[in-house]
Amino acid sequence: MESQFSSPYQKPSESYNKEMATQKAEELNNAVRFGSIETVRKLLEEGTDVNSKVKGGWTPLHSAIQKDMGELVQFLLDKGADPHAKKDNGATPFIIAGITGNVSLLKLFLEKGSDINEYDNNGFTAFMEAAWHGKEEALRFLYDNGADVNLGRVTDEEKKALNKGGATALMDAAKQGHVAIVEALVKEMEADVNTCDNWGRNALVHALSVTEPRRWGEGNETIALFLLNNGADVNKKDEHGKTTLILAAERESQRLVEAILERNEVDIDDADRNNKTALMVAVEKTNCEISKVLCEEGARTDIGNLLEIANSNYNTELTELLCKYCKPQNLSQPKTQWTPSSKHWRSKLQDLHGRYRPMIGKLKVFHYQDFRIKRTSQGGVYLGFYDGKEVAVKIFYVGAENAVREKTCLEKCHTSNNLVKLCGWEEQKTCLYVCLSLCEKNLEEYFQMADNTAMESKDVLKTIFLAVKELHSFGFGHQDLHPSNILIDVTGKIFLADFDKSREVAEDNRGDAIISEDLQALGHLVLYVAMKGKVSFEALPMECPEEVDNCMEVEDLRTSLGTPDKNNRVSGQLDRLIYHPYFWDKKTRYRVLRDVGNESDIKTRNTKYHKNTSEILEALNHEGDPFKGWHDQIEKMVWESMGPFRDKVNKKPEKNKQRYEDCVTGLLKLIRDMGEHFDEKDEELKNKIGNPADYFLTHFPNLTLYVYRSLCNTHYNKHFPNAQ
Template structure:
């Protein structure tokens, strides 16, 4: 018996309301949980086997990460693309090397992947296996032709910063995988003396991580092994530290002995800060290493070794050094004058005092050295390699996100850039170029000589740059804009109030509204608090008054031209650009009826600001223009198009009688008709046919 239409409707599965994005998210989650039943069900519902979840992860890559060979085979059978890449350029193949699953690697390799293919950071599957210590995967990839000595390929931009060039051996050394290091060198012939783009060899990579307690033993073992394999002991890291200096920093007496026994090392070689191996040993109060270095004829006349030993209360060390002719030298600091005028006294005090160095950073966290308070803590003065900086301190767990944000600001002209950073004892020290004052402080200065138009131009660009990075600030307060010695303005977000825009237009609109208040605050010279200032506080006699009012209105109403378009607003135009704009309109709009139509359409919302302009202009000027020496008489009407015609004719057919009477044409007309520019500008903008005539970039900017 055939089922009825009613029974068919009752038993059928209702159509899914889930979006493709929902299905992709659930599919990736099911794969990472190894839930085959849910995977099959989602695929039957129409989940795209090649969809991408967060950070570009495909279902196949998620299955590989879950180390589920059956699910990998299932997805490949369903048409999953083995060549698909995550946002960082990684593939399922490189992910399989991280997991170390040889069967999956072989399965993917049979799909035609290039064994030496790499992600955006230059990592190949072979390098990933070395980094994560996956020995079987490493051996398999080597047997299939992986290039053992391949150096990490990076973009041209990173290459300029000397990044990249590392090998699988360097990765294994850095991560402390001693057994992998031995396999790479002894079984696969890895070259121990290849250098990366910072001229560091495998030995340097091994020792640079050796100070960490959990890596100490493996670093010592790898160091001894590489020395036995002929590693170059004179290679240095990016800070100029030799293997000997690094071994002293690790406080490994055995490794120091092994390096000195090579007889190829300069015992007095110094890093970029001038520190020798002996100086490091004395600073760390390692008597045995210092004694060995002295016995091996290390110089004791470099650095004030006795003073350092005395500061550490290391009397045995002091006597040892004296036995090898070290002398106490009374420290006399050379005269030093900071660039900063405002912070000069505090910087001089910091320069003179002794402080333990944090990398290249000298800082003293005390109220006298604090220059600003934020909700995230204080900002302090510092000297980084002798350069005056402002220092913000964050916990390392939060600092990585901060560092990523500030690094994104590196190519922006008016976002505060990260100068350098240091890490120590679970904290990150972010160093920024030192500023003199913030905008709020600057406007309170009685001698303030700020070019307000130029200041707002920089503020606008700063906000545009922040938006271009995908963030809205929601805190465009004048205290967040800093001014350096040259008067350049920078925006920063030390309070972490930025939010990702990601299509949230309301965040951009909120920034535009905040910017409208900030414009009023700046133009009102900061005489009122930000939240109390209003258009009534602007000087009505200012030559930019009408333009400023219009700019504030456009920002507050989320003008359709956006911040990019408003950065070209007539407020920012010079006097000559405004006058040139007015006199060009008559020629640009060719037909007389069209000229009148442009302004008549505008009159529906805003009437001409000068309906009787012929009565306001100098009578003699109007008479001369209506009765030219050469040409027919012409009667100008009070229509705004005739005013524009007069401005155009006056400038294109100069008459000395007029020039002698009114002087500079631009000065005269802009002062007499201050609302004309913005009226003409808005009239054009409201007309789709002629709006492009309003899109002007002042050539003087």
């Protein structure tokens, strides 16, 4: 055989070495899988990497655990195998041990530093794997060692956006039909039967959602009945919008259909995304017993062509049953043209408008992810129609504390201008449906848009301030101010929403604390909006970055919201800060500077001699005056052109007129005088200055804030907007 090398001294190529390493890795992994410890020993002695990987990222250690060979596992660890190595899907040796249910190996890897709740790329923990595969002894061991029973599968944002993840060990055991494990999880380990995955499915839905008919059996039915008896919510749906009643009809379990109906909580006529009700499913499956139960409980028979379906299956018994309960169907009316007001939700609203949905009083809604606006801890927010008007429907459990707070707050604030409107509400079984005016997006979503320049940050914040002030005036604190709770409607108007954590403001110290908490959160919103959402609300910097427009004013406003004002009550703090200089326009800023400069002590007194006898001179010209040297920041001809003035009759300089001092009051005096006499100046100076307001505000952008901070707690604040 011809040598692969041109000479006996030539080194093997890199590709050859890589190929040989791959071959040795496969040999080692195969030896482990066949349990040949001698071959494993020989390959390792020849230098094969004990942590080498084959397809899928399997190491010899992973394979040894899968084969449940404890002796070989220990041998590999002694030879340097990594106890925390991960497969391509992120599974560690500890998680694989959860699949096999080997308690000794689970204990071994915990001793070597494995995290009891570590998870792979799909969010599976060892505890979940033990539940999925029915390994009860391993499940109990992991529980005793601190496994999180109600942990949902953790997934990345991309998977979460597709509603993947969130399933718990209880859901896994229920889906796989492991009765003993489900009972142990609920009765002994206090698993929550109503925790939902990212699709909004609870354990009951998982128990009913077995996809292959051959896998549905007595165990699944027993589990579903057990979960029902332990308080499982019957109003949850699967990813296709099927209710638990529809799923029970699909499984053809009369016991479950009857048990669900006995709860008297589910809408018997609710339909899935294909507009099929439980009765339609039962008829399609030619199940006379379930069809009879549903008909006797009042299921509508005028939805779908039930008789036609029964006749096509030549089922005389079912046809006779339906004839007994069926009502003559009305001829369908021609669909009317309808255009939603909303642009963002238009296609979904049109879809919902054309669907059959059982009415809940005046409300038409489909509790299904295609029509979901937002997730919540209870039932989510969905598109709907209330009395024919498109609305956002927020779903709560009847009597829940947050439901009471939301409804009470909205009802008492119904005359507000800047809070989202309550359009109405309905109750059905265990659910409260709060119907709100529909908006297009929230503030987070707005800033994520490519074109987010339509609204000025100042205008956005001014509206939010007014909304919070309005809420406080109605006697409530919000307690959950966040960009996701600031909504924007189709016209671009901003509203404050989500009052399920609101608190009534009592006339005591706690009332001030509630308002203070809102002001703290409002300070974070100031920074978030000023930065145009470029940093998430949860990761904002400690101070306003210098590159942000009007950063000093933004920082002063933010700090003022979070710092109690010893001169004023906290309940009036927001009233004052709504008129903070950050919100002033150019005209207002210039007018304030001129009016302050027009104070007699500034116009006529010399700071050097009169500071200690003049309140305004002392307030403005304190130590560390940042405007010393202001002459050097503007052209000499500007301030020289303003003095000394000449007597209009004798054309001589007026006596006792001082030049502009090198302090802030000297600058304010110049601004006042320039405003009064600008029209008298020559064209050269006018061309140099242009607009006096633009000129001085550009050269001294922080002067307005300085004057405001110096005079806000003096009677000279009479020059500020909304002076009290």
